[in-house]
Amino acid sequence: MSGKATYKTFKGGIHPPYNKELASGKAIRPAPVPSEVFIPLQQHIGAPNEPLVKPGDRVELGEKIGASEAFVSAPVHASVAGMVKDITEVTGFTGAKVKCVVITPDAEQPEFTKQDRDITALSDQEIRDIAREAGLVGMGGAAFPTHVKLTPPKDKPVDTVIINACECEPFLTCDHRVMLERPHDLVQGLKLLMRAVNAKRGIIGIEANKMDAVDAVRGAAKGEAGVEVDILEVKYPEGAEKMLIFALTGRKVPPGKLPSEVGCLVQNVGTAVALYEACAWGKPLYERVLTVTGQGIKDPANLLARVGTPISTLIEACGGFAGQPGKVIMGGPMTGWAQPDTSAPVVKGTSGIVVLTSELVDVGTEEECVRCGKCVDVCPMFLLPNFVVQAVKKEQWDRAEMWGALDCFECGCCSFTCPAYIPHVQYVRKAKAEIAALKRR
């Protein structure tokens, strides 16, 4: 028998140029400590934190510096030892002003003092409490507080925890490196997640372009009851929650529902490792692995960067720009945020900085729809993106909703494939805002 191996997947999606070879071979190294760190008090979906420090205070590495009493919230911690210089608003990666604790780091930074805790004896509630106290949030970008995700509704028990190890966004390689360099910690993090929700099954889903990671993680998972490593087709957005759940379990999350509806919990690679660090070492989430890459970066790398580090420090650490930068993106090119400058600080959800040269930035201008149907073919949610756009252009919000605007999770496949350069996601965002405003009336 011959032919290509087939792997689990979903219907729709696209195959953008992946460009992962720029950084996938680069071992994780620590990023430099910047001259000032800017730690946003809110880095999660949920209630904002109040500062626990004031200008002039001394803070130690890992000290809690912002917290909230609200359940849906996650505290923030100092990513350096130093002096609090200010508490002020700076422009964050979304362009909105964010309140930050500004710290001037000491010239010499201490190593984090790891505790040596027995994680085998932790109860589900203890794991949730540790996740909360350590400020854990989803590190794939959405930044939902982890302890909340680990508290599914009582009538929706979770039987399967899935680690989203696809890393389906082009360019990014940080999860790939973490799997290669810390497979044991990833598997132990998954086991803690399983214990927290009392799930018997854990699946680590890895795309087929990372077979070395598959081998490493399979090695670490050997003999661990209920833990499986599964290989997925290389396709964007294979790592989107609903697509991943369907590909790995055949279960379909209904529109508007969460993974717990079908007994699943999905967590990112970085989050699982951070939970292991919090439980085994007592380490809060104040630094993360991210990728600085793109043809516009001289020396692409995977860096362990402290939360609050300005993008500019990381770009300098990678040799600076190569040529004229056309676009600086925080996150991956499909779902990331274009940056007007390089001042925004790294947050817990920052998976990468991608710099595209001006030649690579597609400057096509929007034209009329030619009714080719490509956007419909690629939409993984089976929506009609072209119809949504037409409805938005006519300000017919009820029709935009009928064609599925609210079910769109903004993956960008439709815009990527459209020969008429129609920015569907922008239209969808407008539709969502208008529909929400109408519902509030």
Ligand code: SF4
């Ligand atoms: S309509 Fe939404 S979900 Fe469908 S391809 Fe476009 S961005 Fe993705």
Ligand code: SF4
């Ligand atoms: S891909 Fe673009 S041109 Fe083709 S049907 Fe969709 S919106 Fe129209």
